[in-house]
Amino acid sequence: MVLTSHAPPARRWPATLLRIGLRVALPLLAAWGVLALVYRGPEPVVVRGVLVLAWSAACLAPLSTRAPRWSRWPAVVAVLAMLAWWHSLTPSHDRDWSDDVARLLTAEIDGDRVVLHNVRDFHWRSEQDYDVRWETRTYDLDQLVSADLVLSYWMGPAIAHTLVSFGFADGRQLVFSLEIRKERGEAFSSIAGFFKEYETVIVAADEYDILRTRTNARGEDVYLYRLDLDQAQLRQAFLGYLQRAERIRRQPRFYNTLTSNCTTIVFELARSLDPGLPLDHRLLLSGWFAEYAFDHDGLVAGYDYPTLQARGRISERARAYEGPAAGFPAAIRRDVPGIPANDAP
Known part of the structure; x- marks a missing residue:
């Protein structure tokens, strides 16, 4: 009996692998290009549609x-x-921006003294009804005493907007938030965020503005956690935000849903504080x-996570607060673990 092999000669394997690779890669590339053209293609819509069809056919x-x-x-020509x-x-600073992201944060740093220009302090009655107010504020880095991680849930339990609020010895709080720099009338789409649809901006704002608008005006569910940082780490993190804000001021950058968002910063x-921190799926699913x-x-030690989460929910306290802006930070932190007034015997 003569045994015959139907296996292709060894020299055919590279070509076979190439064909398999193309059958996988070309549909994925075609889908990416279609979405890129849908979100960023030229106007009018008819031209965009023709380009989508031509691109799909070529791929x-x-x-x-x-x-x-x-x-x-x-x-090959279509891909090139x-x-x-x-x-x-390319990103730009020259657009008709929404009021809440119209200005860029700038800082003057002289030792421990920091002067911040364009700190946002809007008073929000609803998402469309608000008083515009930008301020110049002075802070002493030597008086930094705390930092809180804030998660604002707007699309289910897996997705949240991430902010950090820094506290000073005089009771003031300053919140940093990396956000999309929306043009006037523009809405956010997480899919569009993959396709150079939005520029990015770092906002520095008063808590009565940036947290209260999420709890009260937008109806989001907001949680606050005390971070376990010493004074040197607080200073480094605070200055880290200012350094990134300055980079954006000098060179506009695109927001990216995956690689450049509120959680990745x-x-x-x-x-930068702990180089050994590993990558994790919870960096993408920011709600966790x-x-x-x-x-x-x-996070602050001495509590299990369910306790930190349950006591860190500030939404109802924020909605119930009707006092002056200066009292808002203390009111929303009532019962939050790690706050000295709450942990006192």
């Missing part, structure tokens, strides 16, 4: 079993054209970021 034609060899070249167009999309700052911080000893 998918080589996958046909009857496709002639020359069909690969339109795909797409990459050139994508590279041409907190992780970057945390890693506080649990990540707890697991790596970032």
